[in-house]
Structures are given as structure tokens and as C-alpha cells.
Amino acid sequence: MEYSINTFEKLLNTCKKENKKIYEIMQEKEAYDFEKSVQDVRNKTENILIAMKQAINRGLKSKEKSSSGLCGDDCNKLIEKYKKHKSLFGELFEKIVSYAIATMEENLRMNKIAACPTAGSCGIVPAVIISLSEKYKLDKEEEINALITAGTIGYVFSAKIPMAGAVGGCQTECGAASAMAAAGAVYIMGGNEKQIINAAALALKNILGLTCDPVSGLVEIPCVKRNAFLAIHAITAAELTMANIESKIPADEIIDAMLQTGQLMSPLLKETSQGGLALTKSGILINRELSNKYSVTEGT
Amino acid sequence: MKQRSLFDIISPVMTGPSSSHTAGAVRLGLMARNIYKEIPEEVTFVLYNSFAKTGKGHGTDKGLLAGLSGYSVDSENIKNIFNLKETKNIKYKYLFEQNADRHPNAVDFILSGNINMTISGSSTGAGNIEITQINEFSTRISGEFNTLLLFYKDKPGMISKVSSLIQKENINIATLECDRNAKGKTASMCICLDGEISDTIIKETENIEDVYFVRNIRKLED
Numbered sequence: 001m002e003y004s005i006n007t008f009e010k011l012l013n014t015c016k017k018e019n020k021k022i023y024e025i026m027q028e029k030e031a032y033d034f035e036k037s038v039q040d041v042r043n044k045t046e047n048i049l050i051a052m053k054q055a056i057n058r059g060l061k062s063k064e065k066s067s068s069g070l071c072g073d074d075c076n077k078l079i080e081k082y083k084k085h086k087s088l089f090g091e092l093f094e095k096i097v098s099y100a101i102a103t104m105e106e107n108l109r110m111n112k113i114a115a116c117p118t119a120g121s122c123g124i125v126p127a128v129i130i131s132l133s134e135k136y137k138l139d140k141e142e143e144i145n146a147l148i149t150a151g152t153i154g155y156v157f158s159a160k161i162p163m164a165g166a167v168g169g170c171q172t173e174c175g176a177a178s179a180m181a182a183a184g185a186v187y188i189m190g191g192n193e194k195q196i197i198n199a200a201a202l203a204l205k206n207i208l209g210l211t212c213d214p215v216s217g218l219v220e221i222p223c224v225k226r227n228a229f230l231a232i233h234a235i236t237a238a239e240l241t242m243a244n245i246e247s248k249i250p251a252d253e254i255i256d257a258m259l260q261t262g263q264l265m266s267p268l269l270k271e272t273s274q275g276g277l278a279l280t281k282s283g284i285l286i287n288r289e290l291s292n293k294y295s296v297t298e299g300t
Numbered sequence: 301m302k303q304r305s306l307f308d309i310i311s312p313v314m315t316g317p318s319s320s321h322t323a324g325a326v327r328l329g330l331m332a333r334n335i336y337k338e339i340p341e342e343v344t345f346v347l348y349n350s351f352a353k354t355g356k357g358h359g360t361d362k363g364l365l366a367g368l369s370g371y372s373v374d375s376e377n378i379k380n381i382f383n384l385k386e387t388k389n390i391k392y393k394y395l396f397e398q399n400a401d402r403h404p405n406a407v408d409f410i411l412s413g414n415i416n417m418t419i420s421g422s423s424t425g426a427g428n429i430e431i432t433q434i435n436e437f438s439t440r441i442s443g444e445f446n447t448l449l450l451f452y453k454d455k456p457g458m459i460s461k462v463s464s465l466i467q468k469e470n471i472n473i474a475t476l477e478c479d480r481n482a483k484g485k486t487a488s489m490c491i492c493l494d495g496e497i498s499d500t501i502i503k504e505t506e507n508i509e510d511v512y513f514v515r516n517i518r519k520l521e522d
Contacts, residue, residue, distance in 0.1 A: 030306045044307060051313040051374075066317070068357050107316030110359050110379040116310045118426060119319045125310070147310060154309035163309070164320075164425045166404075180309075217354030219317040273354075294356040 003029040006159035008197050008251040011152065015193045020285045022183075022193050023148040026155065042227050045144045045151075048114045052103070059102025062200045066108040068290055071220045075101040092135055095242035096235065097228040100127035104224040117154045117163045120219045121177035123227030125150050128181035128234050142188070150184035153200045160255050161262065165212030165271035168262025174223075174230045175207035175258070181234035186241055188267030195241050201251035203237035208254075211269035216287040222277060301341065302444060312427055314373040320405055321358035326378065327520055329367020331431050331443050332409040334420045334517050339413070342391040345490065346408040351423070352396035361394050364407060372521070373427065403432075430476025437479050437488035443520035445474050445492035448502075453510035454480045454487035462489065465504050471495040486512070 001018075003025055005011040014025050027041045060079065065072035078098050087094045102124035107113045113122045131145050132138075138146070154163065157176050165173050182199035191199070209229070215221040247254070268275030277283050314323040346362050346364065347355050355361055359378065366378040369386050381387055399406075403422035411417045420433040431441040441447050449465070452458055459478070466473060472494040480487035497516060506514045 017475060026306055033303055034305065045310070048311050048313060062332065067359070110315050110317065110322070112313060112363075112376065112454050113316050114311055115319045115323070115427065116315045119314065119316050119322070122316070148306065151306045151310040155306055158304070158309060162425065166425065216357065217350065218357045232494070271352075 001025075001028045001032050003032075005029065005152070005156055008156055008200075008255075011156055012193060012197060021145070021149075022152050022196055023145045023187070026148050026152040030071075032039065041148075042141075042144050045147055046140065048231070049143055049147055051112060051114045053130060054114070055103045055111065056099045056126060056130060058111060059104075061104040062100065062105065062109070066210050066218075066220060068216070068218055068220060068293075069272050070215075070218070070286065071108055071224050072105050074224060075105050092131055093232070095131040095134065095208070096127050096231050099131055100124060100227040100231040101224060104128065104227045108218075108220055108224065116151075117176055117180065118160070118165075118173050120165065120223045121174045121227065121230070123134060123224075124174060124177035124231045124234065125181045125184065127227070127231040129184045129188070132185055136188055139190065146184045146187050149187040149196060151181035153180045153183040153197075157204075157255060167270070168258065169210055169265050169270050170212040170226070171204075171207050171210040171258055172262060173212065174226055175204060175210055177227075178207060178230040178234045178237070179203040181231060182237035182241070185238035189238060189242055191238075191242060197251050198247055199234075199237045199241040201247035201249070201254050202240055203234055203243075204251070204254045204258060205247055205249060206237070208258055209265070210263065211276050212271045213269050213278045214271070214273055215278050215283040216290050217273040217278070219288075221283075221286070228272045302442070307360070309425065312373055315359075315363075315375065315378045318358045319427040320423045320425050321354060322363045322378070323373040323427040324337065324405065324425075324429050325351075325355075325360045325363030325407070325425060326367040326371065326373045327429045327443060328377075328407055328421045328423060328431075330365045330370070330372070330520055331367075331385065331421065331429060331441065331517075332411070332468065333368050333370060334520075335419055335434060335515060335517065336409075336411050336415075336417055336450070338415075340368075340390060340411040341413040342411070344393050344395060344408075344410040346395045346397060348397050348399050348402040348406040350404040351407055352398060355396070364409075365390075365392060368409070375475045390480055406432075427442075434488070436481055437481075437489050439488065439494075440477060441490060441517065445494070446496055447517040448489075448491040448493060448497060448505070448517050449513075449515040449517055450489040451513040452487055452489065452504065452508070453512070454482075454484050455510065458487070458508075458510075459489065461508050462491070462505060465501050466493070466497065469495070469498060469501060471497060
């Protein structure tokens with residue numbers, strides 16, 4: 001169907017008018033816009049889920065460092081820790097943080113991941129959706145519904161803000177991913193369409209202003225660990241929502257605030273590595289060491 | 301304007317670590333391959349600005365060569381591209397430059413072999429790319445459409461000759477853009493198509509008087 005869903009208000013109204021779920025509206029719109037069948041859209045989504053699960057499974061078993069040598073063995077440390085001491089917050093918490101880091105570490109090893117929405121934020125949505133899917137024993141179709149629901153939040157979001165750290169800082173990458181994950185979580189927890197959007201709103205509202213200042217310009221520090229934090233952030237938004245706690249500021253207005261915040265943010269803090277963490281004493285030192293390491297021109 | 305898709309958000313499935321610096325690099329390489337259409341004997345990759353500064357840490361260098369060798373963004377061979385058989389026969393090197401006039405993530409492919417060609421492009425974010433220049437002509441090729449590229453003598457009537465050939469197969473033109481180095485000298489025409497053009501039409505286009513060069517550039521697969 002030809003739906004216009006470039007705001008959350010329009011999305012919710014369309015759901016009400018058509019008496020359909022968010023994922024149903026999105027899959028029908030995608031099928032219409034690209035002259036495919038709804039089944040094609042769902043098959044393609046399933047392939048992404050498969051890639052997400054493969055990345056998690058590989059990541060959980062690996063200790064391989066990235067080419068920079070900065071990151072790559074954190075997931076292993078978590079697993080070893082949980083073998084000895086369970087998390088205070090239960091198995092679900094263990095899974096969410098481990099899966100987020102496992103995925104991000106696969107990313108920095110130059111292995112296969114799903115950029116959802118970006119490579120630097122690729123751990124958040126799978127960590128939440130796959131962990132909850134295992135907890136609730138979802139079938140394939142329900143997992144697909146959850147991922148399309150999460151994707152719809154990103155789709156509406158990106159009508160106003162491009163998902164790129166260079167445009168709006170990390171709030172528009174990991175922040176957006178967290179809102180998507182929160183929406184997917186609420187779908188899985190059985191929330192309604194309004195609650196799904198509310199969870200996204202809560203996640204976005206509480207991550208406003210997050211900068212993108214990676215050390216040496218690499219998707220490593222702070223990106224890997226940040227994915228774990230933002231996955232838990234998504235769960236907080238989902239739990240608050242399921243308690244009927246409403247965001248007093250509607251999602252569309254939060255998007256406007258995020259856009260403005262991104263515009264006001266100094267370019268030094270938007271993926272240029274010219275401020276923030278990148279210019280700390282340690283950040284500069286790491287950058288200098290890597291510059292030496294990478295300075296040789298390769299080729300045959 | 302590009303039609304937005306759900307799959308812009310929840311994919312691509314790709315080799316990490318960066319959609320702009322890795323997947324974008326692979327797609328630029330694939331486009332250069334589609335444009336050059338043969339295996340070059342030698343290639344120099346000139347990486348600019350952020351590509352130059354953080355390219356090695358992001359595998360941009362590997363991605364460019366992998367794309368040029370025909371590997372897609374999710375290939376497991378990108379990581380090991382320097383050790384693969386098919387890249388052993390290509391002489392390649394990398395140059396790293398800073399140039400404020402160029403896009404933050406820009407690259408030139410200086411290709412030589414049967415023909416010499418310089419292809420320039422940028423990785424514009426989230427894995428999207430644009431081929432901005434081929435030899436001395438500016439272009440705007442995103443890889444989203446099959447694209448017919450022509451170099452020809454700048455003179456009246458050329459657009460209508462070419463478009464009437466395309467019309468014969470009832471293919472819709474999505475966008476059309478021309479450029480020239482001077483009035484009456486060499487010009488370029490870049491036509492993005494909704495369908496797939498036949499070899500017959502390509503041949504007929506090549507046979508138009510004063511057309512020097514024709515390329516049918518295939519779009520990038522998802």
C-alpha cells in the first residue's frame with residue numbers, strides 16, 4: 001500500500017485507521033514502494049536476522065583483536081566473568097551486553113555484520129531482539145515482525161535526520177539504534193503501537209547530545225562498549241513504557257530537538273576525531289602510535 | 301531523489317567495521333570495475349582526507365581493491381584481499397593525501413592497461429557512494445540505476461539522437477546530465493535508466509557520428 005509515514009504521528013494514525021500493526025504497515029509500504037511482495041520483504045528481513053545471529057555466535061567464541069590491536073577481547077572477558085559470577089541482573093542482562101559486544105567485535109575484525117542502522121551501532125538492535133527472542137521463545141515470524149518494527153522507527157527517524165555521526169553525532173547512530181531496539185523490545189513484550197513509539201521516544205529523549213568522538217577515527221573506542229550501554233538503555237525505555245510511563249514530549253518533537261542539538265553540536269564532536277575522547281592525553285597517544293603503525297604504503 | 305527503504309535502515313549485511321569507510325569503499329571499487337569493464341594491469345588508489353587518515357584502520361584500502369576485484373560488501377575475502385590469487389596479477393599502490401577541496405571520503409582510481417582511465421568518487425555515508433568524475437568529466441553516478449555514459453563532440457542534436465534510441469526500447473530515463481570541457485569540444489552525457497538497455501542499442505549509440513566512447517554501467521546490486 002502507498003502509505004506516508006514520515007512522522008511518528010502519521011505512523012500511529014495510519015495504524016489506527018487501517019487497524020494494523022506497525023510492522024504490517026511498514027512491510028506493505030516497502031512492498032508497494034519497491035514493487036515486491038510482502039513475502040519478499042519478510043524473506044530479506046529473515047536473511048538479516050540470520051546474519052545477526054551468525055555474528056553473535058562467532059563473536060561469542062572469538063578473542064581475535066582488530067587490526068589496530070585496540071579491541072577484540074572484551075566479550076571473552078564478560079563470558080569468563082559470568083562463568084564464575086552470574087550477573088546480579090539475571091541471564092537476560094548477561095546476554096544483552098555479551099551479544100552487543102560480540103557483534104561489535106565481529107565488526108572490528110572485518111567480519112560480516114548487519115549495519116543496523118550503521119556498522120558502528122550494529123550491536124544494539126540484535127543484542128536486544130535476539131536476547132528477548134530467546135527469552136520469550138519467539139518463532140521466526142515473530143522475530144521478523146520485531147526487526148521490521150525496530151526498522152520502522154529508524155525509517156521514520158531518518159526522514160528528518162540522516163543516521164550518521166558526521167551529521168548529528170552519536171545520538172543519531174547509537175541513539176537511534178537504541179530507540180529502534182526499544183521499539184522491538186516493546187513489540188516482543190506485547191506492547192501496543194502507541195507504546196512501541198513511546199519506548200522509542202524515551203530512548204531518544206535520554207540520549208540527546210551524545211557526541212561522536214572516536215579515538216583515532218576508528219569504530220572502536222568508545223563504540224564497542226557503547227553498544228552494550230545503549231542496548232541496556234533500550235531495555236530501560238521498554239520497561240518504563242510497559243509500566244505505562246509516557247514521554248511528556250512526543251516522539252516527533254524529540255526528533256526536532258535532536259536535529260537542533262545535532263546542528264548546535266560542534267563539528268569537532270561529529271566524527272572528525274578533533275575533540276572529546278579523541279583529544280584526551282590517552283587518545284592522542286593511541287592515535288600517534290597507530291599513525292606510525294599504519295604509515296607504510298602497501299602494495300605489490 | 302532516492303526512494304527510502306526499510307533496508308537502508310536494517311542492512312546492508314556487510315564486512316565491518318564502517319559503512320562509509322569499508323562498505324562504501326567496496327562499492328566504489330565495484331563501480332570503478334563496472335565503468336572500466338576490464339581487469340587493469342596497474343591501479344593507483346589515491347585516498348583523500350578521512351579516507352587517507354583512517355583508511356587503513358577501517359580497511360578502506362582492502363575494500364577498494366576487493367570491490368575492483370568484484371567482491372561484494374559482505375564478502376569474507378575483503379579481509380584477506382592482499383593474499384588472494386586474483387590480486388596478485390594487478391600492480392597496485394596507495395597514495396594518501398589531504399585536500400580540502402575534495403569530499404572527506406574521496407578516492408581516485410588511476411587505472412591503466414588496454415585503456416587508461418581515472419575514476420573519482422566519494423563515499424557519502426551509510427554505504428552510499430557517488431562517482432563524481434571520469435577522466436576530465438564530472439558525473440553523478442550513485443550505482444542505484446543502470447547508467448549509459450557517453451563522451452562525444454559537443455554539438456546540437458546529440459541528446460535527441462541518443463534519447464530516441466533509448467525510446468525505441470521503451471525504457472524510462474530517470475535522470476540525464478551533460479557536461480563539457482568547452483563549447484564545441486568534448487562533452488559527456490550521463491543517463492540513468494529505469495530498465496536494462498540492450499546491446500543493440502549500445503552498438504547503435506557507438507555508431508552515432510562523433511560519439512567517442514560509450515559505457516553501459518550496471519547498477520550495484522543490494
